[in-house]
Amino acid sequence: MAKFIFVTGGVVSGLGKGITSASLGMLMKARGFKTTNVKIDPYLNYDAGTMNPYQHGEVFVLDDGGEVDLDLGNYERFLDTSLTSDHNITTGKVYSAVIEKERRGDYLGATVQVIPHVTGEIKERIKAIARDYEVVVVEIGGTVGDIESMPFLEAARQMQLEEGRDNVAFVHVTYVPKLKVVGEQKTKPTQHSVKELRSLGIQPDVIVARSEDPLEESARRKISLFTNVPPEAVVSAHDVEDTYEVPLILEREGLPGYLTGRLGLPDREARLEEWERMVETYRSLEDTVEIAVVGKYVKLADAYLSIREALKHSSVANGVKVGIRWIEAEDLEEKGTKLLEGVDGIIVPGGFGSRGSEGKIMAVRYARENDVPFLGICFGFQLTVVEFARNVLGLEGAHSTEIDPKTPHPVVDLMPEQRDLNRLGGTMRLGAYPVRIKPGTLAWKLYGKELVYERHRHRWEVNPDYVGRFEEAGMVFSGVAGDDGRRMEILELPEKSYFIATQFHPEFRSRPMNPAPVFKGLVRAAKEKRYGS
Template sequence: TQHSVKELRSIGIQPDVLVCRSELALPDEQRRKIALFTNVPESAVFSARDMDDLYAIPIELRSQGLDQVVATQFGMDLPPADLSEWQQVVEAGRNCEGQVTVAMVGKYMDLRDSYISLNEALGHAGRRSGVNVRVRHIESEQVEDEGVDCLAGVHAVLVPGGFGERGIEGMVSAVTHAREKEIPYLGICLGMQVAVIEFSRNVAGLAGANSTEFDPDTPHPVVALVTEWLDESGQVERRSEDSDLGGTMRLGEQACHLAKGSLARNEYGAQTVYERHRHRYEFNNRYLEELKKSGLGFAGRSIDGLVEVVELPSHPWFLASQFHPEFTSTPRDGHRLFDGFIAAAVSYRQRGDLPAKAASAAGA
């Protein structure tokens, strides 16, 4: 701490507050010593000790008076911060019972921070559902090599976003497994596209269906660049650098209209939602009616008529979105799609527990 402050002073910065990381709470004697040798008031030296729950850290620092010191430093006369809602988040984490396991099948699992927002969103939903969420990160190429046995014991399957051909068939196999075994499935961005590919091949009978990103010569381009497919009137869709979709890439928050009676609308509790996008390939509307007749539900559309959400009405919980709902999940409010997904995982786990409990009772 003293060395860090010395380095700051060498470039003309004198800290007003010190928050010291430590395994245990700083003893008063050590706090006084730090204050003495750094020219920081003892009342402005705070201890950020190791906590079982990261979300408890603001509560801990507030209990030491950090908020009042900061307010005083800025000459602001403020009442004590009301952290009652945040305290509820912490208590919810402490009161979680049981566990569900979510298989996240993706392309960049060796870089866990690639999916940090997804990991956090699943954790938020777990707190709100009162259950611990264990995320099993599975490389999609592992599914290609080992088959779906590596998905044994999971209560839900999630396929996140990504780019490129590598590992796609492993994701498709994971979707097949979730669909056939009635395991809750959530697809995000690429996860929606592979869900469409899987359904097209294995349910609608469109052999060789694919995205033009992975197979430019596919006989059934169910996913393609908007500029590569015809709209419902037979006209080639046009997108340019001046269009409202940012050229051929859709970026940022956009409106999505949800179909009445759909799972997505029931989960959101709203007709129109706003979610963030980052993708270039879209569902090909040329196949919309054909896949609808085969049982695929189209639950969300953009203002331009592009497909945003697909689902399987015949499945207990199967939903995939072209947008990224994880970006708007928060510890306090969570996100309705993740809440529904984890609740479905809990229900799936409970259904699996019933035969075991019945057998145990019979044996007794």
Template sequence: MARFIFVTGGVVSSLGKGLASASLGALLQARGFRVRLRKLDPYLNVDPGTMNPYEHGEVYVTDDGAETDLDLGHYERFTGVPSRRSDNVTTGRIYQTVISRERRGDYLGGTVQVIPHVTDAIKEFIVAGTEEADFVLVEIGGTVGDIESLPFLEAIRQLGQELREHAIFVHLTLVPYIAAAGELKTKPTQHSVKELRSIGIQPDILLCRCEKPLPASERRKIASFCNVRQEAVIPALDVSTIYEVPIRYHEEGFDDQVLRCFDIHDSPAPELSVWRGLVDATLKPEGEVTIAIVGKYMALQDAYKSLGEAIDHGGMANKVHVNVRWLEAEQFEGDGDPTQILEDVNGIIVPGGFGKRGAEGKIRVARFARERGVPFLGICFGMQMAVVEAARNLAGLEGASSTEFGPCEDPVVGLMTEWVRDNQVERRSGEDDLGGTMRLGAYACGLRAGSKVHEIYGSDEISERHRHRFEVNINYRETLERTGVLVSGLSPDGTLPEIIEIPDHPWYIGVQFHPELKSRPFDPHPLFRSFVTAAVHQSRLV
């Protein structure tokens, strides 16, 4: 039977529950255990797919086509275990499930209530499909005391009683440093645990986020007031890189305390040399390059979380530090000249996005990279704008654009109406709901022999994750290829352009999918590895 570890947070949000869960999963995995990680989100949206990136950050997409919380990206990058649709649920999905059952009459006319119906649905989600795991780590979003998370906390309280020795609770809290007093303050942690205990949950382990070392005297105070063992009060200090977190947690005894709670005493120590290698590669680079990311959600860099991580992975693979310059696409519109801002960068990435805002700026940046020979990677919307740029300035189609922005003379990018998934045709229209109606998840792509991407991947066929509603119009393929823009990747049925490249450019590639979602620190994505290599070469030419 799987053992369950419930991870809650207190005091303030953004303390790092996702990283803590991912790091613990990595440590348990390094000891030889099989792990699965799940996230319970308390908001009423069915999933984050329709949420503004400024509200929620990145939408992480799984192989099976689920739009999920960005913490699932941390889980995958730290453990290598592919996430599934069943690993993320929201209050909205739970209520949708319960109401659907009520409409079908599943409750036999009974009054539908939060307890037991909603909490039972949450418990079903938590335990489903966990038979093959030794440990299931379940992160509860939000902060203890939030009204939204109460059904989830009640559900895990009940599970704690039902599972008994097969469940423990880890609470992540804050021990702030008051500079004026020169002291760490434990009172917020005490109040947070008091709030948690008031709803029936006694934490077994406390993770204490702090920017200064936590003295033994303060650990004793926290242990005494919060009714936990002193050795189960684990300091979680700030670190230089997130890949140092598993190492520091192990040094503080986090994984040892977890195993002690489950009465496991014969587990071998984790092998962490690969993590130390990642830290060395990050903190001791042999050079540096500058990459510009030209997007439209720059006010919140979590909107491009996986992209930032994938770039770092490419840097580690090339033993260089990547200086990322985050730039708003709108500044390149109108009189905005890319030359002054981009002339010293070694590579340019135009990532995904939705809507017309910033589109013309992205088109100008794509042209700059093409004409100046700067390594360029266009992702999803970025690829589409690169195609629009080529159609206008190389093929002479001045009216080329995307139907996402309205009717146009030459729709080189248009709304997808049907595609094939698992030998089944899926259809969409412009009148469909926005949520969950895109081309989502992993799809195969055939690579053109002799192309740059064929060389990079070293394969005839690849599988990558998608999240888009518009596509490059296959009817313009011949027009583009006459200008030197090669369609080097196609869907298996040959109808959807997946990759474009310019063979006589040092490195110019656009992809319809999101390669950043499959990059791992131990296994950098081939496109990002190659892109950073090209940026290194470009830096030596400047």
């Protein structure tokens, strides 16, 4: 029988429940337990696919094409695993399923209610995932007290009753502020948050106290006294520079050992040597390079979370720390390429829509003409094609038909089979697809094999009618997809020190101990640019 660890949050949102949950999953896996993570998002959206990155951070894409919350990216990175869209449960998915069952008559004429039908659907989905695992860490999004979270908290309460207390534990993540005028950590917000949770029938087994500094012993004792949680189960989780330190902090605090005892699991030693080396290596890096990320959502760093993490993974692999210069694409249009001066590398990431597209094209041109190591991703790949068409091939007005449907040179366009405007949503390429890499190219050198699987989230493609002209001018399409090879996946300019772009999103498969090859290559090239080979 699987053991369940529910992670809830209190006081304020954005405390780091996702990192806490990912760390718990990683620490259980490090003890040899077959572990997975599930994220519950209480919003009514069916999935994260249509959500603005400014509101919810990046949309993370899974192998099966699921567009999910960014916390699943944290889970995959910490557990070094691949998840499915079933690992992300939303209110939209739950209510859609309940209504569909009601329409089919599955409830046999019963009055359909939140309890037991909605809560029953939630429990069924969690248990379906749990069939293949020993430990399931379930993060319930939002903050205790939010009306949206109520059915999920109730389902979790019911699961402890039905599965048995020895099989279900609750970890509550709260905030312990330190007011400057007082000079001490205040526990009252945590007390009220736990009181709210207990009013719903849930007694937390563990309190993870988030704070700027390590939790003071007096605050720990006070939290224990007022929340009915043993002092050893009140865990300090203070701010750190590197989120990959969090599992080590929780390990030192004894959290996983306490939970294994609470759930009746064997007491095993965690194998964390490789993780510890990775964290220590990153902490000790002294040489630095600066890479510009030219995007349209840079005011919210979580909009490009996986890119930031892929650069961190590549830092460790190359022995150099990466500083990121976040540049708003529209600012580049207004202020010019002086914003890019002095950087050691440039990334133009994905995105949708016309806003900032000319700024991104300016960044591509600056990288190409000044031989600055460059990586374009998804829309950045497409705009790299547009820049080359305009400024190398001389095709005035060249563009993507996504931005300019009347362009005289549609170098990026929909494939013929995608032109049914009534089916646009259904023609997006989502998830992992095979990419064939041409021997002897930079991409071949980076990946070291002919066939790779990478995750996609796009609709427009390089127009096959123009590929020959690009190749004659020196662009190499080193990765292709499809049985006929008509879909261009990777491009590169061999005469440059490092200039590559991908139609797919390599950042989604990057892992702390196994960086995405094109990111690893970019950081290596940036290091060589600054320090020499």
